[in-house]
Amino acid sequence: MKNVPSERPASRRPYATSRKLLYNILQALPALVSVIDREFRIVFSNWRGGFEDAAPAKRTKGLHCYQAYFPDRNRKCDRCHIDAVFASGKPVITEIDNSRVGPLEIHAFPIFDEDGTVIMAGEYMRNISARRQAEESLRDANQVLEAIINASPLAIIALDHEVNLTLWNPAAELMFGWTRQEALGRPYLIIPEGRRDEVMENIRCLNEGKAVRAMETCRMHKDGTLIDVSLSTAPMLNRDGDTIGYMAIFADIRERKRAQEALRESEANYRTIFDAANDATFVFDPENGDMLDVNLKMCEMYGYSREQVLRLNVEALSAGVPPYTYDDVLRKIWKTRYDKSHMFEWLAKDSSGRMFWVEVNMKGAVIGGEYRVLAVVRDITERKAAEEENRKMQERLRQMDKMAAIGTLASGIAHEINNPNNFILSNSQFIADIWPDINRILAHYAEENGEFYLGRLPFSEAGKFIPKMLEGLVEGSHRINGIVTGLKDFARQEKTSIAQTVHINRVVEAALFMLQNQIRKHTDGFQCILAENLPPLTGSFQQLEQVVVNLLMNALQALPGRERGVIVSTSYVQSIGEVIIKIRDEGVGIPDEVRDAIFDPFFTTKLDTGGTGLGLSICFSIVKEHGGIIECESEPGKGSIFLVRLPVNQNRK
Numbered sequence: 001m002k003n004v005p006s007e008r009p010a011s012r013r014p015y016a017t018s019r020k021l022l023y024n025i026l027q028a029l030p031a032l033v034s035v036i037d038r039e040f041r042i043v044f045s046n047w048r049g050g051f052e053d054a055a056p057a058k059r060t061k062g063l064h065c066y067q068a069y070f071p072d073r074n075r076k077c078d079r080c081h082i083d084a085v086f087a088s089g090k091p092v093i094t095e096i097d098n099s100r101v102g103p104l105e106i107h108a109f110p111i112f113d114e115d116g117t118v119i120m121a122g123e124y125m126r127n128i129s130a131r132r133q134a135e136e137s138l139r140d141a142n143q144v145l146e147a148i149i150n151a152s153p154l155a156i157i158a159l160d161h162e163v164n165l166t167l168w169n170p171a172a173e174l175m176f177g178w179t180r181q182e183a184l185g186r187p188y189l190i191i192p193e194g195r196r197d198e199v200m201e202n203i204r205c206l207n208e209g210k211a212v213r214a215m216e217t218c219r220m221h222k223d224g225t226l227i228d229v230s231l232s233t234a235p236m237l238n239r240d241g242d243t244i245g246y247m248a249i250f251a252d253i254r255e256r257k258r259a260q261e262a263l264r265e266s267e268a269n270y271r272t273i274f275d276a277a278n279d280a281t282f283v284f285d286p287e288n289g290d291m292l293d294v295n296l297k298m299c300e301m302y303g304y305s306r307e308q309v310l311r312l313n314v315e316a317l318s319a320g321v322p323p324y325t326y327d328d329v330l331r332k333i334w335k336t337r338y339d340k341s342h343m344f345e346w347l348a349k350d351s352s353g354r355m356f357w358v359e360v361n362m363k364g365a366v367i368g369g370e371y372r373v374l375a376v377v378r379d380i381t382e383r384k385a386a387e388e389e390n391r392k393m394q395e396r397l398r399q400m401d402k403m404a405a406i407g408t409l410a411s412g413i414a415h416e417i418n419n420p421n422n423f424i425l426s427n428s429q430f431i432a433d434i435w436p437d438i439n440r441i442l443a444h445y446a447e448e449n450g451e452f453y454l455g456r457l458p459f460s461e462a463g464k465f466i467p468k469m470l471e472g473l474v475e476g477s478h479r480i481n482g483i484v485t486g487l488k489d490f491a492r493q494e495k496t497s498i499a500q501t502v503h504i505n506r507v508v509e510a511a512l513f514m515l516q517n518q519i520r521k522h523t524d525g526f527q528c529i530l531a532e533n534l535p536p537l538t539g540s541f542q543q544l545e546q547v548v549v550n551l552l553m554n555a556l557q558a559l560p561g562r563e564r565g566v567i568v569s570t571s572y573v574q575s576i577g578e579v580i581i582k583i584r585d586e587g588v589g590i591p592d593e594v595r596d597a598i599f600d601p602f603f604t605t606k607l608d609t610g611g612t613g614l615g616l617s618i619c620f621s622i623v624k625e626h627g628g629i630i631e632c633e634s635e636p637g638k639g640s641i642f643l644v645r646l647p648v649n650q651n652r653k
Helices: 004-028 065-069 081-088 129-151 170-176 193-207 254-276 296-302 306-310 326-335 381-449 459-492 504-514 516-522 541-557 615-625
Strands: 032-037 042-045 092-098 102-112 118-127 155-160 165-168 212-220 226-237 243-252 280-284 291-294 341-349 355-367 370-379 500-502 525-529 537-539 565-573 578-585 629-635 639-647
Touching: 032 065, 042 065, 081 092, 081 102, 081 118, 102 129, 155 170, 170 226, 170 243, 193 212, 193 226, 193 243, 226 254, 280 296, 291 306, 296 306, 296 370, 326 341, 326 355, 355 381, 381 459, 500 504, 500 541, 504 516, 504 541, 504 565, 504 578, 516 541, 537 541, 537 639, 541 565, 541 578, 541 615, 541 639, 615 629
Parallel strands: 525 565
Antiparallel strands: 032 042, 032 118, 092 102, 102 118, 155 165, 155 243, 212 226, 226 243, 280 291, 280 370, 341 355, 355 370, 500 537, 565 578, 578 639, 629 639
């Protein structure tokens, strides 16, 4: 019997260990766990879940649960979950608000004895503040989302995996005519017959995770009419990424379609007017000068198709040299920002490379909501040609006026020159007549007294030169008379006699005599080749001399350096009965576009150096009056050849 008491503590040891283990587990739980008896007294509590700071006085045994867990409460709750457990013998889950710790979720459960009688109740209280806050946020978010969906002007619907409607907002009711009650739970009821394949293809893409953005299609109204819509769809996924439904948003685009159609008609009208204009029209991007549009007149004017010209830079349509380059036209385009409209002339280039003048009226304009630069271009080639012709005519008139003044002056000068020249001529002829007598006397004096000097020249030499000097004086005086006569004739515009017998070689020699200084000044390579036995011709010696002088002066002035030469020659072509004067130079040559105009009155390339443009014109007139022809052959960089062809012994009135 003495051993019995010692055995009982040993048998209770596992129970004590289990109890301690359970106690430790309950103490480790973050939520409140307690056991309440049928008197609502706390049998056990781990004092967790916000009740750790409860006053020690409230932790005494036999304290009622409502007193310990609910401050300032002296009786059980009106709707007591512990009461419900004792009454039903079943677990109860509820939520209550506790002023100490906040909202609580309570799991209350019965504790039975061996007979199955509920002797106590356990409860597990968990703080659900975070869950409440999350639920509140979710509720707010759902309310915001619902408000957005309901307020959206776009029709928004949702479909489940079976393509039944689960969402139908007010805009969908307005757009398609079915109310929310009529639509929800029904299959996709706005599909037109001809669009079912499109819908199934769209669903297939959604099941593959692909969204559709702004697809233009049509859907059916309740009354059967079709509505043009812009459709955007996306799959609805669960947390595992599986498709659980489909979301669709519709925008009614009937007005836009009508506007687009009206715009197309307007653009067609605009294009008709645009292309019917008589002036070329460009539309430029003001930022970089890119051409955005052109009309048919532009294509016709520049020789391009619209597709070709829109791929070109604006410089390709310009001369490409300052001030007609890409940078120059950009400055013109940018100027429209500060000067709404401005006009200027531009040197353009067409597809063949031909340059032509245009007048450009450029201004800024808003087209299609964008700031653009509009340029209206008119071909003014004819106007420029007319202006140039007018300028030339004005120049001719000024020249004619000047020549008229020169004629008047020449007439007066000729008269003044005649008197002293006649005095020189008569005196020189008199001296020439008496010179033989003077020479005989001086020669006799030299025989008797030996060599003597006349001035600084020995008599033996002076006797040889003085006759030539007298002959030169007489000839010079005659030439002055001829020049004076020519000046008078020029001033009076009267014709001189061309009925003289003229030897062409003498004409050339006389011209060379007058041009000796000019020849020495311009070249080291001058040649003169005169044919023998040329037949004489009928004409004016002085006028033909003027032709040779003029042609030789032009040839000498065309030489770029003294190393280049000039050759003048004469010949006779018996088969055609013509004497030919040929003047060939190794000068700069005459461009083709200039050669056709060299015989025009007042045309000159030497206006800045005093050229009048009359020389070749007068030569042409003289040769023509003599029944001949003057011709020119030239190659730029290599020189020119002038041929004067004169008929022999042609009788003229």
